Amino acid sequence: MTPMVDLAFLLVTFFMLTTKFAPDETVVVDTPSSISDLKLPESNVITLTVDKRKRVFFGVDAPETKKLALQRVAAKYGVNFTAGQAKEFANLPNFGVPISQLGSLLDTPKEDRKQLNEQQPGIPMDSLNNQLIDWVLEARKANQALFKKPTYIAIKGDGMADVPTVQQVIKVLQERDINRFNLITDLENKPVAAQ
Amino acid sequence: MAEIQQKADSGGGGKKRAKKMSTKIDMTPMVDLAFLLLTFFMLTTTFAKPNVMQLTMPVKEKNEEEQTKLKESEAFTIIMGEANKVYYYAGMLSPESKPELKVTDYGPNGIRQVILDRRREQPKTVILIKPDDKAVYKNMVDILDEMNITNQKKYALVKISKADQDLIKESGL
Numbered sequence: 001m002t003p004m005v006d007l008a009f010l011l012v013t014f015f016m017l018t019t020k021f022a023p024d025e026t027v028v029v030d031t032p033s034s035i036s037d038l039k040l041p042e043s044n045v046i047t048l049t050v051d052k053r054k055r056v057f058f059g060v061d062a063p064e065t066k067k068l069a070l071q072r073v074a075a076k077y078g079v080n081f082t083a084g085q086a087k088e089f090a091n092l093p094n095f096g097v098p099i100s101q102l103g104s105l106l107d108t109p110k111e112d113r114k115q116l117n118e119q120q121p122g123i124p125m126d127s128l129n130n131q132l133i134d135w136v137l138e139a140r141k142a143n144q145a146l147f148k149k150p151t152y153i154a155i156k157g158d159g160m161a162d163v164p165t166v167q168q169v170i171k172v173l174q175e176r177d178i179n180r181f182n183l184i185t186d187l188e189n190k191p192v193a194a195q
Numbered sequence: 196m197a198e199i200q201q202k203a204d205s206g207g208g209g210k211k212r213a214k215k216m217s218t219k220i221d222m223t224p225m226v227d228l229a230f231l232l233l234t235f236f237m238l239t240t241t242f243a244k245p246n247v248m249q250l251t252m253p254v255k256e257k258n259e260e261e262q263t264k265l266k267e268s269e270a271f272t273i274i275m276g277e278a279n280k281v282y283y284y285a286g287m288l289s290p291e292s293k294p295e296l297k298v299t300d301y302g303p304n305g306i307r308q309v310i311l312d313r314r315r316e317q318p319k320t321v322i323l324i325k326p327d328d329k330a331v332y333k334n335m336v337d338i339l340d341e342m343n344i345t346n347q348k349k350y351a352l353v354k355i356s357k358a359d360q361d362l363i364k365e366s367g368l
Binding site: 001003004007010011014031032033034035036037038039040042050154155156157158159160161162163164166167170174175177179180181182183184185186187190191 | 226227229230233245303326327335343
């Protein structure tokens with residue numbers, strides 16, 4: 001029995017040292033399926049999540065890019081963030097609030113934030129208050145400055161999300177010459193199409 | 196590896212007793228195997244990454260003249276409506292001709308068959324995909340997926356026009 005116990009001990013130690021908890025997603029989105037089997041790139045990805053309540057959430061993978069983008073967008077909108085808030089922001093996977101509410105979101109402790117997620121109104125993208133495009137452009141510039149790599153734009157839409165919102169997101173990006181997108185989908189088997 | 200121990204006869208009664216045998220199996224090789232398997236998987240698994248479907252939109256030309264003109268004969272329009280209905284007609288919408296609107300669904304005998312039939316008739320067809328405001332995102336992804344499945348290379352995602360919406364209302368499909 002001793003070798004088995006040794007094995008169990010080794011396993012436990014290994015997992016104790018190496019697990020990282022997955023960050024809590026702000027919103028759960030049920031993506032539609034497609035036959036496409038291209039994989040999402042590992043890094044340098046900006047994710048725009050569209051849920052069925054017409055809310056748009058923004059997220060970018062590297063924490064440093066997040067911090068730099070936060071500084072720049074904050075400067076553009078004249079909002080200040082403390083170092084503590086910036087640190088919290090770097091740990092958020094994505095968010096969907098206008099910049100005016102971002103400060104209070106970052107100040108709420110993690111456990112309470114989960115309840116707030118339901119009420120996040122999404123990032124505004126109407127022509128008068130297009131914060132979404134500012135976030136996207138600053139994140140791209142920040143990623144280029146920090147890592148010298150271009151970013152991929154991934155759109156993660158819920159199957160039941162309405163088409164006009166997604167079209168608006170695409171239009172907002174096209175206006176700034178961003179024409180290549182990746183739509184995140186589940187994998188389905190390719191059916192045979194008889195010619 | 197394995198051992199069979201025979202219990203010494205304790206000199207019981209005159210009756211013949213079957214000899215009790217106890218077996219001991221050495222578990223070390225099994226544990227070694229488990230350990231090896233585990234190490235192998237610890238070192239080789241990668242988490243499943245989400246799949247993506249690429250969507251490349253054409254660059255918006257500032258000058259209207261520069262955009263390549265689409266021939267009426269080559270165009271084929273697919274409109275995604277509400278409640279998972281797909282409408283289609285050949286050609287583009289123009290004030291003179293009112294094309295006949297037909298309806299189908301997303302199943303394998305629906306829009307896929309329609310696209311394949313159309314390609315057989317007109318190999319140089321260009322498909323215009325117009326999602327209605329009442330369609331859902333899933334419909335849009337499904338149609339783009341059908342483009343991939345049927346190997347349709349020429350297609351464009353365009354905004355639906357009022358004329359198309361009226362066409363659907365009038366046809367009552």
